[in-house]
Amino acid sequence: MKLGGLTTILALMLGTAAPALAAGDVCKGSDINILMETVPDTDALSSIKGEFEKAHDTKVNIEAVNYSLMHEKLVPSLTASTSSYDVLIVDSYWVGEFKTAGWIQDLDSLIARDKVDTSVYFPSLMALNGKVQGKTYMLPFWHYAMGILYRKDIVEDPAFQAAYKAEFKRDWRVPATLEEFDEVVKWSGKYKNMSGIAMAGQRSDPVVMEATNYLFGEGGDFYDRKTWKPTIASPEAVKAVSIYADLIRNAAQPGALGANFDDVANTLKQGKAIFAISYLFLYPTLQDPKDSTVVDKMMFAPVPGKDSFLGAWGWAIPSNAKNTGCSWEFIKWVESKDVAYKRAMAGGQPSQSWIYKDPAFIKKWPVMAQVGTALDHSKGLPIMSRSTQLVETFAEVMGSVLADNVAPKDALEASEGKFGALVKGDPLLK
């Protein structure tokens, strides 16, 4: 009996120790290099990566760069015989491209082997940054839900609300349609003698991410997602681009055509604009008293109209990774519940839905209570092999409207051929 008990204890000790030893072994001597964007989620991970380094006797090197540099740094690495990066974070609109080019590994066997629970993620994020054609290539890391960031201290001011009522013959409300948003932003900017809205019209990614909200908000899209015929010149798209152009010309901060989301954040932080349609992940920086004058003065609401644009990042392993076992070990760790929770509390945008039900999390980040609604009414760019080029093509359209004053209808109609060429022969759309 005593011997039996001792054997059981030994077996239990070995049983619990074995996975740790295996995990330690798989990463020993291998550094993990990751290319990341300079955003709060990267800061949140940087602050806790030491735990993984200590547990697995390895080093995690995070190379944080501006978003615009990421794709061009990744592509040469992914086309080389061995990748410089051991773990990838994949933007939602690179997914199709990376899959078609064969740059990322199918994770299904690893998920099944280690019984990783993927039901913890928002289904919309799993569809956007998880599965492609039924196979799992990524685990969702963080989302960049977008919506209206607005100055609640201004719009809740009784004097503002009285003036609003006198102007629009109704009580104050967050705009429900884009036309209403357009009117309210222009009026409120004039009323407060400041920029009605902070906008990011810089080519390519900033203007496209922002304007896509207007497109989806009006119910438009780039393609009919069943036939893949371009719908970019639809009346909804023309209206959306017209409203966007109207706002950038008549209500945005000076230099909005050359601004990116950092500039939007800075404009808001200095208290120079009332509204923005931008990323929720900017919220923690707006709440930072060190360099923000609008702490506790901002609120978040869903994009007016039908849908908003949803983007997200997912963890993936490059097909040419040096040490797949170690890369997977890192992804498992970073997406484990306690690590995901720590990242969320540090200002990240969690992709696991259960975190949004945590009272401590909502207490710390009250605007996050709106995320569920935003995700329910949002959609991503189409998952196609050339979606990166779709962004470039739409940026060209927006540029010709905003900088060259081409009529939205003409610019959108002229681009239909280019949008059609992007889906021609795409294996993901068959």
Place this chain on the structure above:
Amino acid sequence: MTVTTTLNHQAGKRRNWAQYVFLAPTAIVLTLVVAAPLLYSVYLSFQTYIITYGMGDFAGFGNYQSVLADDFGSVSWVTLKLTFLCVTIEFFVAFGLALLLNQPHLPGRQFYLIILLTPILMTPVAIALMFRLMFNPSLGIVNWLIGGLGIPPQGWFGDPHLALGTVVFVDVWTETSMMLLMLYAGLKSMPMEPVEAARIDGANRFHILRYVVWPLMRPVIMVTLLIRMIAALKSYDLIYMLTQGGPGKETETISFYAYRLGFRFLDIGQAAAVSFILLIVVIALTLFLLRVMREN
């Protein structure tokens, strides 16, 4: 006689072989690092090659036709405007400064020279970041300064009417010092006897500049303009950092267009075609200027 001739012939052969042996490493390295990539890029320009899909079929002149029908015209016009404005302004500023620095008995010459040459020591990325901040519509000192004069804040890099001019301003700040260095070196190495002779003959400063200094400096000026023009035609780094070719395509140069096709559209065939057209343009301009120099 016959023996001597044979020996000379053999020695000549050995010398010939020795020349080839000594030249071989250079030739091999140049072939590998210059000729092979160049020929490969020419080959790629005739292929359908989108990285996502891999190498496709032979495209003939399809890539050239596509880029010429698409944006090549507009980006060429932007490149020409940028090159003309930058090279012209930089030349006059640099030549004027070089003449001032070349004044005899100028106090503090070394100090001025160090200050004026500072931009050469800075990387274009650092310069671009510095000017992005200075011209930032909300945070920048430039808008703050013009605000003091009652001028409303401007968008600078984001304003279609101001973006190219603002890029030219930054380029002038960055590149003038290189021109200054070359022109100042030319003035320093210029023989002074003709200048002194003209002065004794009663020529005023303008006449000395127009009829003595200018002709003597012409070869240096031509080389300086040639080098700067080729660099300006290939403008990429400042455009990338300052405007990304925007707003719209107001500041998109040929090199940035090639980059965009290659790294954003991942269309290597079209990017190679654009690069090759740019190479032909640069070679043609170089040959033209060299011919002008020879004729002068």
